[in-house]
Amino acid sequence: VAIAPSDLLVMDLAADAKGKPRRVVIQLMPPPFSQGWIGNIRKLAASKFWDGTSVNRVQDNYVVQWGDATEKKVLLEGLAVVPESDYSRVLLDDVTPGFFSALEPGNTKSGIRDVPVVVDKDAYANNGLSYIFNGWPLASNGTQYWPVHCYGMVGVGRDLSPNTGTGAELYTVIGHAPRHLDRNIALVGRVIEGMEHLSSLPRGTGALGFYESAEERVPILSVRLGSDASGFPTYEYLSTESESFGKYADARANRRDPFFIQPAGGADICNIPVPVRRKAR
C-alpha cells in the first residue's frame, strides 16, 4: 500500500560528529485516529515551527522527545484543542463495515489469526484483543479501541490532565513497549526510516532523561511534510489485510529458520511490526 507523501513527516537533524546527515521519516496515522493532533502537526510543519528546535530528552528504555526546549516559541494560532476522549475510539463499525464482527473468537492459528492478524489476551486491554488493521497496531477492550505504544511509535507530549498537548512536542519509543501510556496520551504515527538516529543518541542525565545543558541538545534543522520535501523517496507498507501479512505474522510467532529450535507459538502485538519499504521509482 503506497503511503501518501502528505502522510509523511521528514525531520532532518544536524549532521553527526562525522558530518553524516541524519534524516528521520515518520508516517502519520490515518483516520479515525488522532486527527485533531495530526491536523496541528501539519500546520506546525507548514509554518516551519520545528526548524531550529532540538531533541531535548533521551530516557533509556523509554522515549526520545523533541520540540522547543526554550518554550519561548510562540505557537501558531488556530491549533486545535483536542479532548481526552480522542485517545481512543468507541467500538463501532466505523473503520470498515463488518471488521469488528470479524474479530469474534475462532479461526485462530497459534493464537494469531491470519487476516486480520489478532493477538488474544492483551494484558493492556483487560485481556481483550490486540490486532493489526489498516497498517497499524491496535488494542480493544470490547468497548473501545486505540493505537498502541510499540517501539518507534510517535506520540504527543503533554502536561497534566486535562491538557492533551498540541503536537508541538513529540516523542518516539526507544525501548520495551510502554503500553501503560496507551489511552493516556495521543499517538500520531511511527518512525519508518532513520530510527537509529534517535535511538542511539546519548542518554540525558537529568530527571526523566532531559539533557542538562543546551550543548547536549541535538539541533533540528527542519521538519517538513513529505509533500513539501523535494527529491524525497516514496514508501509503501505490506497490506495488513493481505494473505502475505497473515503468513508473515504467523512466521513471527513461529520462527522456522534454522537458528530456532523452539517456536514460541505466539507473539505480542509489538513483535509483529508492519513491514515498510522505499517504493521503487
Place this chain on the structure above:
Amino acid sequence: VAIAPSDLLVMDLAADAKGKPRRVVIQLMPPPFSQGWIGNIRKLAASKFWDGTSVNRVQDNYVVQWGDATEKKVLLEGLAVVPESDYSRVLLDDVTPGFFSALEPGNTKSGIRDVPVVVDKDAYANNGLSYIFNGWPLASNGTQYWPVHCYGMVGVGRDLSPNTGTGAELYTVIGHAPRHLDRNIALVGRVIEGMEHLSSLPRGTGALGFYESAEERVPILSVRLGSDASGFPTYEYLSTESESFGKYADARANRRDPFFIQPAGGADICNIPVPVRRKAR
C-alpha cells in the same frame, strides 16, 4: 537482597569520545539457571579473556553483542559444553518447595498476583504464566520454566543447533523484548548499571547490525568478576517475594500518579523490572 560480588561481571569499555569512562555491570543468574554457561563465564573473566576484545554488533531494537571479533583468540580449555536442554528447567519443586503449587489460579489482583508476582496468559508460554521469582523474570508452560528475554537481559551468542555457545560471545537486549529467543538461547544475567553505554552505541550498518569496519568496534578494556574488582560498589535488589514488591508490581500495572488518567489494569512481565540499587556502605 544483597548481590554477592562474585555474581557480578564488571565490563569497562574504552572511554567515550569525550574521555568519559564507560562501565557496565552485569548480575549473573543464580541456580538453577544456565550454570554451565555461567561457570564458563567465570573462567573466561578470571583468565582475562575479554580484555582487548570489543563490542562488534549493535542492531537497532534488538541486541548489542560483544566478544572476540577476530575469532583468533584461543578459547580456554576446560570450558563446559552445555546441552540445549539447559535452556529451560523441568517444572518441579526444585526452586523452593511449595512455590509452584502457589502459582495455582486465584488470589489475583488486576491480573497480577501479589507474592509471587504473576502475569497470566503469556503469549510466549502457550498462554501459560510469566512470573518474577527469586529476583528474575520467568515463564512457564506448565511443564517447564525458563528465564525470559526482557530489556537488559544478557545472553550467550551461539552458532546453529546443536551448538549452544560457550559464553565467550555475549549480548544484551536493547529494544522491545525479543521473547521468541526464550528457550532458544541461554540467558545468563542482566545489566544492572551502565546500560546506556551499550544501548546508545551507533548502530552497525552490516548484516544483523555488525560493524563493517574494525574502527567502528568499541574496545573492551577489561571484564572482571565483581569479587576480583577492587574498590567496586556493592548492589542489592528488592526482594521479589516481599510485600513491597507486590505493591510495586501492582503500581506498575495501575499507574496512579497524576500523569495517568487511565490505569492499564495489567502489565507484561518485562514492564515490571526488578529494582536494583547500589548498596549504602
